Amino acid sequence: MKIIHWLREDLRLFDNPALHYAASQGDVVPVFIYPEGLGSASYWWLHHSLRHLADSLREKGVPLILRTGEPTVVIREIAKDIDADAVVWNRVYSPSGITLGEAMKCELSRDGVANQSFNGQLLIEPTKIFNKQGKPFKVFTPFWRHCLSVLNPSELLPKPDFKKHSMHLESDSLDDWGLRPTKPDWASGLKRLWQPGERGAQDRWHRFIETSANKYLGGRDFPSKPNTSLLSPHLVFGEISPRQLWHDTNECIAIQAVDSSNGNKFLSEIGWREFSRYLLVHFPSIEERPFNERFNAFPWQDNSVLIEAWKRGKTGYPIVDAGMRELWHTGYMHNRVRMIVASFLTKHCLSHWKHGMDWFWDTLVDADIANNTASWQWVAGCGADASPYFRIFNPILQGDKFDKDGTYIKQWVPELKDLPKKYINKPWEADELTLSVANVKLGKHYPFPIVDHTQARNAALAAYQVIKQ
Numbered sequence: 247m248k249i250i251h252w253l254r255e256d257l258r259l260f261d262n263p264a265l266h267y268a269a270s271q272g273d274v275v276p277v278f279i280y281p282e283g284l285g286s287a288s289y290w291w292l293h294h295s296l297r298h299l300a301d302s303l304r305e306k307g308v309p310l311i312l313r314t315g316e317p318t319v320v321i322r323e324i325a326k327d328i329d330a331d332a333v334v335w336n337r338v339y340s341p342s343g344i345t346l347g348e349a350m351k352c353e354l355s356r357d358g359v360a361n362q363s364f365n366g367q368l369l370i371e372p373t374k375i376f377n378k379q380g381k382p383f384k385v386f387t388p389f390w391r392h393c394l395s396v397l398n399p400s401e402l403l404p405k406p407d408f409k410k411h412s413m414h415l416e417s418d419s420l421d422d423w424g425l426r427p428t429k430p431d432w433a434s435g436l437k438r439l440w441q442p443g444e445r446g447a448q449d450r451w452h453r454f455i456e457t458s459a460n461k462y463l464g465g466r467d468f469p470s471k472p473n474t475s476l477l478s479p480h481l482v483f484g485e486i487s488p489r490q491l492w493h494d495t496n497e498c499i500a501i502q503a504v505d506s507s508n509g510n511k512f513l514s515e516i517g518w519r520e521f522s523r524y525l526l527v528h529f530p531s532i533e534e535r536p537f538n539e540r541f542n543a544f545p546w547q548d549n550s551v552l553i554e555a556w557k558r559g560k561t562g563y564p565i566v567d568a569g570m571r572e573l574w575h576t577g578y579m580h581n582r583v584r585m586i587v588a589s590f591l592t593k594h595c596l597s598h599w600k601h602g603m604d605w606f607w608d609t610l611v612d613a614d615i616a617n618n619t620a621s622w623q624w625v626a627g628c629g630a631d632a633s634p635y636f637r638i639f640n641p642i643l644q645g646d647k648f649d650k651d652g653t654y655i656k657q658w659v660p661e662l663k664d665l666p667k668k669y670i671n672k673p674w675e676a677d678e679l680t681l682s683v684a685n686v687k688l689g690k691h692y693p694f695p696i697v698d699h700t701q702a703r704n705a706a707l708a709a710y711q712v713i714k715q
């Protein structure tokens with residue numbers, strides 16, 4: 247039996263349901279098709295992840311086939327060329343991913359090629375979870391409580407053993423896809439922090455369990471501390487399965503290697519990942535429009551000078567600038583700081599959340615339609631179960647609370663490295679002598695605040711009144 251495995255967001259061998267099934271049935275041809283529309287940082291990640299996957303498959307005697315084109319056309323062509331008996335894949339839960347999966351099913355069935363899709367991306371199928379009224383959940387806590395009461399993820403699947411076969415298929419060259427930046431090569435910071443691919447994912451996961459999981463609950467909000475897993479890009483590309491995280495965490499709790507409050511908090515964050523995909527499946531319009539329709543009338547101001555200063559990390563608010571520069575250099579930003587910078591853009595700058603979402607999409611290595619959309623709407627106050635719009639983060643207090651000694655700020659905003667702690671979140675309050683001893687001339691080395699916190703807060707609240715009435 248000849249089976250095509252259409253790789254999508256599942257670039258791994260371990261616990262890969264569709265790949266495992268394919269290998270158990272016959273000769274497997276793994277095919278990955280160039281995905282349109284990813285951001286620049288994601289393309290960088292994809293290059294390395296595919297390189298790693300191709301190596302792992304080659305070690306097992308199976309070549310990875312890369313192709314470009316409309317996926318239903320490409321897969322049907324290959325199916326015809328090799329006279330395939332079946333095509334399998336793991337489902338993708340974004341609106342375009344669902345549409346493509348359905349089109350693939352339809353076209354293959356019309357051609358008389360057997361096909362089957364699997365859940366390799368979520369703990370629980372979004373279409374199986376409803377509230378007591380039979381409607382989709384809109385609030386996280388009852389959603390996750392319900393999930394916990396029914397969750398029973400199946401056992402993990404080993405890496406498959408493949409049968410060697412002699413089918414020879416043309417493949418694009420990965421280098422010809424040009425996924426990496428060249429002129430200029432802005433990826434040096436990404437290379438230092440990340441090891442894309444399945445092995446990198448497993449290493450990161452085991453390091454987290456061994457060194458940080460027990461600090462997760464109390465430590466996950468402090469951006470200078472390595473207390474979170476850094477698994478997000480690995481999860482986005484499917485290099486590790488959420489089922490493995492679920493089983494391993496519960497096993498660690500059972501043997502008391504991780505205490506239950508830390509382990510369960512970590513799993514509830516995996517729950518947020520499930521929830522954002524769940525929302526996108528049941529309310530696909532949120533990719534484009536606010537979940538709370540009242541926000542369609544919100545008077546966003548979209549000042550391009552403010553948006554540009556925000557992107558470049560030059561707002562004059564050190565915690566915001568540190569976050570934006572961490573993002574630019576590493577393709578990542580700590581979750582607490584993501585909330586602060588998103589609040590700053592949508593509330594202090596009164597800019598539409600889509601500007602932020604688009605910038606994140608291009609610069610994050612973990613850019614993910616579901617998490618990005620749900621999180622931006624959550625911060626902007628227009629999402630499901632959102633933080634209310636009138637709750638406006640004060641970037642000075644947030645900095646003082648979560649980066650008290652300025653370690654994180656000094657790492658990413660080195661021009662402030664000699665400023666005393668007292669002023670690290672509000673350099674404009676330092677006297678001339680203090681600034682001069684720290685070698686900071688405001689307006690020259692580091693900007694004055696682009697907006698005044700109190701005035702910006704009042705303007706945001708006034709704008710909110712427009713849609714509240």
Ligand SMILES: Cc1cc2nc3c(=O)[nH]c(=O)nc-3n(C[C@H](O)[C@H](O)[C@H](O)COP(=O)(O)OP(=O)(O)OC[C@H]3O[C@@H](n4cnc5c(N)ncnc54)[C@H](O)[C@@H]3O)c2cc1C
Pocket residue numbers: 466474475476477478479481482515516518519520522579580581582584585588606610612613614615617618619621622625
């Ligand atoms: C404005 C904004 C935009 C965001 N955009 C993205 C995005 O594009 N892609 C993305 O993966 N995450 C996004 N997040 C969520 C979160 O910031 C990251 O998932 C997290 O920082 C990743 O770091 P980690 O892997 O160390 O997380 P950990 O704390 O170790 O959490 C483990 C995993 O749980 C999931 N998770 C954690 N927090 C959240 C959350 N709030 N919502 C959904 N899932 C979560 C992630 O898959 C994460 O890898 C965004 C958050 C905000 C506020």
